[in-house]
Amino acid sequence: xxxxxxxxxxxxxxxxxxxxxxxxxxxxxxxxxxxxxxxxxxxxxxxxxxxxxxxxxxxxxxxxxxxxxxxxxxxxxxxxxxxxxxxxxxxxxxxxxxxxxxxxxxxxxxxxxxxxxxxxxxxxxxxxxxxxxxxxxxxxxxxxxxxxxxxxxxxxxxxxxxxxxxxxxxxxxxxxxxxxxxxxxxxxxxxxxxxxxxxxxxxxxxxxxxxxxxxxxxxxxxxxxxxxxxxxxxxxxxxxxxxxxxxxxxxxxxxxxxxxxxxxxxxxxxxxxxxxxxxxxxxxxxxxxxxxxxxxxxxxxxxxxxxxxxxxxxxxxxxxxxxxxxxxxxxxxxxxxxxxxxxxxxxxxxxxxxxxxxxxxxxxxxxxxxxxxxxxxxxxxxxxxxxxxxxxxxxxxxxxxxxxx
Ligand code: F6P
Numbered sequence: 001x002x003x004x005x006x007x008x009x010x011x012x013x014x015x016x017x018x019x020x021x022x023x024x025x026x027x028x029x030x031x032x033x034x035x036x037x038x039x040x041x042x043x044x045x046x047x048x049x050x051x052x053x054x055x056x057x058x059x060x061x062x063x064x065x066x067x068x069x070x071x072x073x074x075x076x077x078x079x080x081x082x083x084x085x086x087x088x089x090x091x092x093x094x095x096x097x098x099x100x101x102x103x104x105x106x107x108x109x110x111x112x113x114x115x116x117x118x119x120x121x122x123x124x125x126x127x128x129x130x131x132x133x134x135x136x137x138x139x140x141x142x143x144x145x146x147x148x149x150x151x152x153x154x155x156x157x158x159x160x161x162x163x164x165x166x167x168x169x170x171x172x173x174x175x176x177x178x179x180x181x182x183x184x185x186x187x188x189x190x191x192x193x194x195x196x197x198x199x200x201x202x203x204x205x206x207x208x209x210x211x212x213x214x215x216x217x218x219x220x221x222x223x224x225x226x227x228x229x230x231x232x233x234x235x236x237x238x239x240x241x242x243x244x245x246x247x248x249x250x251x252x253x254x255x256x257x258x259x260x261x262x263x264x265x266x267x268x269x270x271x272x273x274x275x276x277x278x279x280x281x282x283x284x285x286x287x288x289x290x291x292x293x294x295x296x297x298x299x300x301x302x303x304x305x306x307x308x309x310x311x312x313x314x315x316x317x318x319x320x321x322x323x324x325x326x327x328x329x330x331x332x333x334x335x336x337x338x339x340x341x342x343x344x345x346x347x348x349x350x351x352x353x354x355x356x357x358x359x360x361x362x363x364x365x366x367x368x369x370x371x372x373x374x375x376x377x378x379x380x381x382x383x384x385x386x387x388x389x390x391x392x393x394x395x396x397x398x399x400x401x402x403x404x405x
Contacts, residue, residue, distance in 0.1 A: 016178030038076040040095035055155035227294035284337025287356035291324020
């Protein structure tokens with residue numbers, strides 16, 4: 001069967017396998033390669049039995065559950081075989097596939113086809129923790145508290161860890177860091193169709209829609225004060241409602257905010273108007289820290305600390321507030337926040353970031369090629385948002401109004 005390929009995803013739960021699988025399918029489909037995903041978890045959830053989401057269902061000692069999981073796996077294998085026999089070109093088997101035994105069954109089943117194993121890992125504990133929080137919001141945990149859901153998922157992971165065997169004997173294999181978005185190891189010993197394309201897809205960030213929004217008006221904004229943790233004004237609340245109304249035509253599954261009240265308060269009305277939308281606060285998106293100037297107005301800084309105002313004017317990008325931050329020193333953490341966003345967001349779904357003036361400038365500069373001295377002056381209004389769309393061949397940026405004032 002020419003041009004046919006089986007991709008087997010491998011990895012512990014919550015390591016970004018399904019996101020990677022969706023990214024592969026969507027991009028290969030755009031290239032005209034008929035691709036389909038066969039996901040064991042989806043099939044399990046479709047079977048609808050409540051017990052299949054409890055952690056004991058994943059215990060290697062639970063022989064009934066092991067048999068059921070093997071059955072689910074073979075049903076998906078059969079569907080993949082059918083798909084490849086008919087019009088399909090690439091079948092992606094999306095499951096943990098963490099044992100050599102399971103992978104051997106797959107190799108023996110698809111003896112006549114090239115098979116590529118893609119293992120997703122992530123060594124970043126914080127990103128993993130954030131991913132567990134997100135998993136806790138899934139409908140399969142709807143009858144549990146967030147804490148119960150996380151504890152159950154952690155137990156599920158530990159069952160998988162107890163039987164996990166890394167890729168080693170599989171002839172064609174790639175190890176991907178799904179948080180850092182890079183390839184850690186690869187070994188290809190036979191011809192794998194679309195290999196160069198797949199490699200490229202695995203390491204390219206493709207963004208269908210990012211809505212980069214600045215929080216709406218706060219009391220500090222009214223007084224021209226920097227930093228702090230001010231609340232929204234009445235007008236700010238109105239603007240957030242206008243945003244919520246504006247986005248009712250878009251599906252927003254997650255809103256990423258900072259830890260500050262103003263971003264959380266601006267996100268809440270939007271989340272309320274959506275069908276199942278969670279708010280994830282990332283400290284990486286906290287506004288630039290003004291250090292000793294935090295809470296002062298620009299005028300107060302000019303009057304009382306003219307050396308600060310002068311030095312900042314001279315090189316706003318590189319300037320660091322005493323005991324605080326600067327655009328340059330903030331870059332690394334903001335980029336880290338962005339990596340978390342890509343890791344936590346399901347591939348292909350809209351991304352909303354409710355951020356701050358300086359943070360949003362740094363985020364935007366990651367996508368726009370701007371000179372560093374221009375970054376601290378990028379226009380960041382409170383009645384418009386940036387809509388960013390990126391694929392390997394084009395980038396679109398649009399400043400969209402949502403409120404009259
Ligand atoms: O004024 C609002 C604010 O978000 C402050 O908290 C922050 O210090 C400032 O904007 C960043 O903008 P600039 O770098 O232009 O002072």
